[in-house]
Amino acid sequence: MTGELKDGAEEDFPHSPFIRKQGNIYKPNNQNMDNESVNEKAMEDVHTKEIDLVNRDPKRINDDVVKVDFEDIIAEPAGTYSFDGVWKASFTTFTVTKYWCYRLLTALVGIPLALIWGIFFAILSFVHIWAVVPCIKSYLIETHCISRVFSICVHTFFDPLFEAMGKCFSSIRIRLSKEV
Secondary structure (H helix, E strand, O other): OEEEOOOOOEEEOOOOOOEEOOEEOOEOOOOOOOHHHHHOOOOOOOOOOOOOOOOOOOOOOOOOOOOOOHHHHOOOOOOOOOOHHHHHHHHHHHHHHHHHHHHHHHHHHHHHHHHHHHHHHHHHHHHHHHHHHHHHHHHHHHHHHHHHHHHHHHHHHHHHHHHHHHHHHOOOOOOOOOOO
16 A cells, blocks of 8 residues: 655555455445544444343353242142242242342352453463464374374285285184084
8 A cells, every 4th residue: 555745755554454345354344444434433442242131141051050930949749739828928039039149149249250250261261372272283283294104104014914814814604503
């Protein structure tokens, strides 16, 4: 890309942003970059993400684990019923206690645990990206030569041996007979 100097000469910018014909690589839906499109939401932080306050488990990771209702815990079989008022009061007590106890625990412990889990997954990501994957790639590169040599040795020495053994043992016939 080139830029014009004040006297009309052009200057080369080696590190200018690459713009595709169909739009900027950072905004692929925009056909061209003008000052208005840069100013609108261009300065928005890339680490912020809008969260859904209604559906808080969009990937359904806790559907079968912690989805516990009153009917899942307390059930009266036919013929062994308590008073209707006791049943309704028990249902209300269970539901309200579970709801408010969960809210209180998340208010007290949720943010510190979010901090701890954020640090844990940051460390886990760092170790995976900067240590585990490079070690695995290095191991695969280093063992590629050994695996090729081993494969050649197996095909050279063992394939003919086992082929010969297979031909020798293929002529063996076993007959079972039952004597009375």
